[in-house]
Amino acid sequence: MATTVADYLLSRLGEWGVDKVFGFPGDGINGILAAFGKAGNWPKFIQARHEEMAAFEAVGYAKFDGHPAVCMATSGPGAIHLLNGLYDAKLDHVPVVAIVGQTARSAMGGSYQQEVDLLTLFKDVASDYVQMVTVPQQLPNVIDRAIRIAEAQRAPTAVIIPADVQELEYSAPTHEFKMVPSSLGIRWPGIQPDSGSIRAAAQLLNEGSKVAILIGQGARSAAAEVKEVADLLGAGVAKALLGKDSLPDDLPYVTGSIGLLGTRPSYEMMRDCDTLLTIGSSFPYTQFLPEPGQARGVQIDIDAKMIGLRYTNEFNIVADAATALRALIPHLDRKQDRSWQENLEKSVSRWWETMHKEAMVSANPINPMRLFAELSIRLPENAMLSADSGSSANWYARQLKFRDGVRGSLSGNLATMGPGVPYAIGAKFAHPDRPAIAFAGDGAMQMNGLAELITVKHYWREWSDPRLVVAVLHNNDLNQVTWEMRAMGGVPAFRESQALPDVDYAGFAESLGLLGIHVQDPDDVGPAWEKALATDRPTLLDVRTDPDIPPIPPHATFEQARNSAEAMIKGDDSAWGVVKEGVKTKIQEFLPHKEG
Incomplete structure (x- = not known):
């Protein structure tokens, strides 16, 4: 049997390491469903009860696994149902690839059943990359870019494949004009911080006497470094809600969540600090951060688009959190006066006792x-x-x-x-x-x-x-x-x-x-x-x-x-x-x- 576009799609996903696809069937993806059957259900199709739930399951998979996840839906209503889960991925910076069907090319533009302008529909939620495959030779490049961009931008992307295209015989792009070849895999660089900014930021942090650290999900891979920095600076560490698992709560200087759902120690630490170090967080509620002009600020984030948004920092350093902190640590002086951190620890201890009493x-x-x-x-x-x-x-x-x-x-x-x-x-x-x-x-x-x-x-x-x-x-x-x-x-x-x-x-x-x-x-x-x-x-x-x-x-x-x-x-x-x-x-x- 000839290899169809749908067959090649599943094979390509497998080569990228995708072993689960969360979805719900419909005739707009019948060609892909048939390919799952021929491939012995590999990657494994996980049937949700609703397309929105399939998208949420993909978001959950990506959040807990750390790699891009894939969800799938039919054309029209199925594609529409994915949107809420994909917006969840977009706003929480999670890599998810949506693969959706579309009516046959011959019917497009004819007000056909379940025909929705999917490129327009996904234009916002998958703004980093949304593309429709109209000929077999497009497929490798489109699916490869969708996965790479989802991971690079930590965002949802979308691939639209019309029903008739799914059933076409696959043919690879040739070595001709206007053909776009593609390749698998990606090697991510370690994003190094600017050395001058690191030294200057360290001096700022050394000069502070009441240092507060705010971490988010971007600090999850830098837990050891955050601990060392907190110890050197005699600081407390508050956690944005998505960063709740970035550092254990049983560390005595971890003040817990911050914001509308936050703790009193985190609130009081931000109220009283004179220096703020933000790591891997775009926490939005600025009223829970120090008053303007109260604290000097340093922010470290891998995403330049999300840096300098919430506080008037003196240094906005674009780098991987762990890499930046490892560069920062040799320039930090261990604070001899530990009273700020000791008082925070007393406040945290009282807080947990209060939480038990309230419960x-x-x-x-x-x-x-x-x-x-x-x-x-x-x-x-x-x-x-x-x-x-x-x-x-x-x-x-x-x-x-x-x-x-x-x-x-x-x-x-x-x-x-x-x-x-x-x-x-x-x-x-x-x-x-x-x-x-x-x-x-x-x-x-x-x-x-x-x-x-x-x-x-x-x-x-x-x-x-x-x-x-x-x-x-x-x-x-x-x-x-x-x-x-x-x-x-x-x-x-x-x-x-x-x-x-x-x-x-x-x-x-x-x-x-x-x-x-x-x-x-x-x-x-x-x-x-x-x-x-x-x-x-x-x-x-x-x-x-x-x-x-x-x-x-x-x-x-x-x-x-x-x-x-x-x-x-x-x-x-x-x-x-x-x-x-x-x-x-x-x-x-x-x-x-x-x-x-």
Whole structure:
């Protein structure tokens, strides 16, 4: 049988090391699906329940694996459904290649069924590279560039292949005019920093007496160097949410997350510092950074497009984080006065004690913070965690104490609902020998998480470690938006939009042959985690949480507090529960702690 364009496509992906393709079928990619059949399903086609979930699974795979991932969809509606997941990749700087079908070339421009102008559709989300293959000789160059550019720009790219082109006999580009040959592979350079800037930046950092370090996901491969720099400078280290797993939380000077979901130590460190070193982060909320003119700034980032955006730095150094820090370290003087770091460490110690106290506050029926706190002390050392957008992201940011080896991610910049479960699925395909844990609100589960449990059912027996735990915060409320209405809008919750129908999530999981655990008593939370992490199959924890526990950060503004109070006065039907639980929780910050 002749080799078709679709056959060659799969072969080329395999040569690039692509062994998984996340997708959903449709007649716009029938030629490619037939090629999967001829190739013995290699690369392996992973069937999601929806194209958006296929894109999210590819994003999760790329985030936890570190290499470009591929998703696939049919023409028209299938291609459209990929967009949200691809925007998630674009905003979080993740390499994903989308391969989509299109109507046959003979029908294009004729208002044919499912004909959508896909080049225009993907023009923004895949702005770094989107191309349509119209003749077989194009294919090697187009697919090679899509993969290289996705990895080089840490961004989504898109390849469109019309249905009839997929079935054409493949012929390679020839040695003729207007033919474009191509080749496999890429060797990445180590991007060296400018030596003069390194010396000057070191002098600036040496002159600072209260140094704050902010790291993001770009510092993940530079953990050892960040530790050494923090030790030399007597600094504290705050972490942007996507960089939560870049440095362990059990280091005494790590102040934890920063921003709307951040910690008090991170907030106070930025408020009081005189020097700021930012490494591998484009953290957007400038109100949580030092005041203009308060601190002298240095930023290190591999992406020149993302540097100098958030603070008036004196030195913006384009380089790989680890390489730049290794060049910087010999020029740094070890600070003799350790009082700044020692005070930060006391603040961090008190913070973790406060978080434990807040998690143990009684609620009706379960304090959602306890769900995270009980896992934190039981986290497997190689766990992979995901959190959906919503109130679960608050507790993920503040209650989970990551140790060395634990990985985690969420939708950082798009903050879209829905990726918690598919991220965990993508992570399991990247590392089938590691446990995965997803946190999702009941709104996210009803949106699409329940359907993706069917994907878990379909594939979990292929994973060498079968543990994938989905913990659902079951409170029958779209809780994050409810709190945003109260704190930012000063209006009571609009129940017609916020209330959710009650669903038996554990029962649904059990109907699929998974383990379902109902948790309605606070004292059962810890044992439920132990059972889920010791079982031989994926598990859903259906946890009845109290919607009145406020996810308000410890540095909430007076205006936010006033707005919440006004919302209560205006007739919020949870007013008494909110006030009672809010006072019980907040008072933990002011009760005596171990250090006296």
